[in-house]
Amino acid sequence: MTHLHINCSDFRAEIGNLLDGDVDPQLRAHLEAHLAECKACTVIYDSVRKTIRILADANTFELSATELKSGTASIMARIRGLKEQA
Amino acid sequence: MAFFPESPLSPDAPEASTLSHLYGFVPRVFRLQSGMSRAVGPQANLLEALLSDETHLSRAQKERVLLATSAARRSSYGVALHEQMLKLHGVSESEISRIVGGGLPDGPEGALVAAAKKLVLKPMEFQAEDIEGLRRAGFNEPQILETVLLIGYGDLFNTLQFGTGAEPDFTARAIPEWTDKILHPEPEETRLLDVEDAKVENDPDDEVVSRAQAGDLVAFEILVERHTQRIYRTLIGLLGNPDDAKDALQDTFLKAFQNLGRFERRAKFATWLVSIASNTGLQRLRDRKQFESLDDDGSDQEEFRPKQVRAWGDDPEEMYSKIQQRDLLERAISRLPAKYRVVVLLRDVQQLPTEDAAAALALSVPALKARLLRGRLMLRETLAPHFGAEAQSA
Numbered sequence A: 001m002t003h004l005h006i007n008c009s010d011f012r013a014e015i016g017n018l019l020d021g022d023v024d025p026q027l028r029a030h031l032e033a034h035l036a037e038c039k040a041c042t043v044i045y046d047s048v049r050k051t052i053r054i055l056a057d058a059n060t061f062e063l064s065a066t067e068l069k070s071g072t073a074s075i076m077a078r079i080r081g082l083k084e085q086a
Numbered sequence B: 001m002a003f004f005p006e007s008p009l010s011p012d013a014p015e016a017s018t019l020s021h022l023y024g025f026v027p028r029v030f031r032l033q034s035g036m037s038r039a040v041g042p043q044a045n046l047l048e049a050l051l052s053d054e055t056h057l058s059r060a061q062k063e064r065v066l067l068a069t070s071a072a073r074r075s076s077y078g079v080a081l082h083e084q085m086l087k088l089h090g091v092s093e094s095e096i097s098r099i100v101g102g103g104l105p106d107g108p109e110g111a112l113v114a115a116a117k118k119l120v121l122k123p124m125e126f127q128a129e130d131i132e133g134l135r136r137a138g139f140n141e142p143q144i145l146e147t148v149l150l151i152g153y154g155d156l157f158n159t160l161q162f163g164t165g166a167e168p169d170f171t172a173r174a175i176p177e178w179t180d181k182i183l184h185p186e187p188e189e190t191r192l193l194d195v196e197d198a199k200v201e202n203d204p205d206d207e208v209v210s211r212a213q214a215g216d217l218v219a220f221e222i223l224v225e226r227h228t229q230r231i232y233r234t235l236i237g238l239l240g241n242p243d244d245a246k247d248a249l250q251d252t253f254l255k256a257f258q259n260l261g262r263f264e265r266r267a268k269f270a271t272w273l274v275s276i277a278s279n280t281g282l283q284r285l286r287d288r289k290q291f292e293s294l295d296d297d298g299s300d301q302e303e304f305r306p307k308q309v310r311a312w313g314d315d316p317e318e319m320y321s322k323i324q325q326r327d328l329l330e331r332a333i334s335r336l337p338a339k340y341r342v343v344v345l346l347r348d349v350q351q352l353p354t355e356d357a358a359a360a361l362a363l364s365v366p367a368l369k370a371r372l373l374r375g376r377l378m379l380r381e382t383l384a385p386h387f388g389a390e391a392q393s394a
Helices: A008-019 A025-037 A039-057 A065-085 B014-023 B034-051 B059-072 B076-088 B093-100 B109-121 B128-136 B141-164 B206-213 B217-239 B242-262 B269-287 B322-334 B338-349 B354-360 B365-387 B389-393
Strands: none
Touching: A008 A025, A008 A039, A008 B365, A025 A039, A039 B322, A039 B338, A039 B365, A065 B217, A065 B242, B014 B034, B034 B059, B034 B141, B059 B076, B059 B093, B059 B109, B059 B141, B076 B093, B076 B141, B109 B128, B109 B141, B128 B141, B128 B269, B206 B217, B206 B242, B217 B242, B217 B269, B217 B338, B242 B269, B269 B338, B269 B354, B322 B338, B322 B365, B338 B354, B338 B365, B354 B365
């Protein structure tokens, strides 16, 4: 394996790809080696991972069932209006 | 045969060295202007100003613009010259053929070529929205102005070539006939996802879309119900407030209904809808007095320096009730700049695949990834005081 020195800013540029599983095995090994020796990057990596996990589960900006129903009804009313005009 | 006598520029003349520096030789168009040699110097200076500086667009990007300008004007001279320059810059034969044939290259350069084609062939129809297309492809204001200048210069050059009868400096290729479809492209909503010719397979909406296309309103209503949540999130991401997002939601489905006949299954229906929502949301942003720019201002590439580096607890989800957590997240997401907010919502909240999110926002995959990373880091920063281990023990 060729020697490659990963510093904090190299690591942070790759966090997204690492989390999405989008790095080749060699780069992954280098990134993991950096994690093992850098506390700050470990915290950032871990908390970004948790942020994504929370985002996936939190149902943010979800319309309520009532809002969904009334939204669909008014969209369809406008579309029927359009069709009648045509 | 050229219409004027050709004579070499004096090697001592500054324009000879400028042109040789830019092209590696003095193109014939300039050698045919010896009867008005005082006009060659200013042209060489203009070319140098436009081509040699790569602060904004790269030389390869500029040559693509010039190639498209020449292909649109059907100048085999210009096509041969710019093809040669593009090859020197490592651009592939297949990309060159595609541009000459009237197609668009992949990635942000596609927007440069589209702008060149339209400005040359349909200048009266060139509008602010065409410039907006360049912004959305990630180009900043100096790059866009440079593109317009290049197209303007390219047209001058082509006119000079036709008028002097200059024959190509290199073996010229035939320029295929541009079909009606190239000259009259479809509206943006449907064109946006037109990069792949292949139709997508396994679209779960396929059957219902077919019924809706045949005029079945009940089928369209099913599509509205299925996709409202996703479209609403996209619009909240762009617009930042629920009332605007609900209005834009209605407009999005109305536009989808009106354009349904043009949906050709080159993307999934869901992705097509998100791209209409994104156009609708962007139009509203533009109409607002304070326009929150989604343009690439270079900030995505700058390093973001995290300030909160205390460890988080193992189960930050356990620290708050679902309702509190959702409220915290919504406030944090709302504080993100629009260009990061929409990307975080599409990828991390809606879990849209990277390629689909990029296509829907007309961004390149690397541009999308850069914005996603920045958005995630900013969000993490805002949430850290609430989810850090210290907050947990408090």
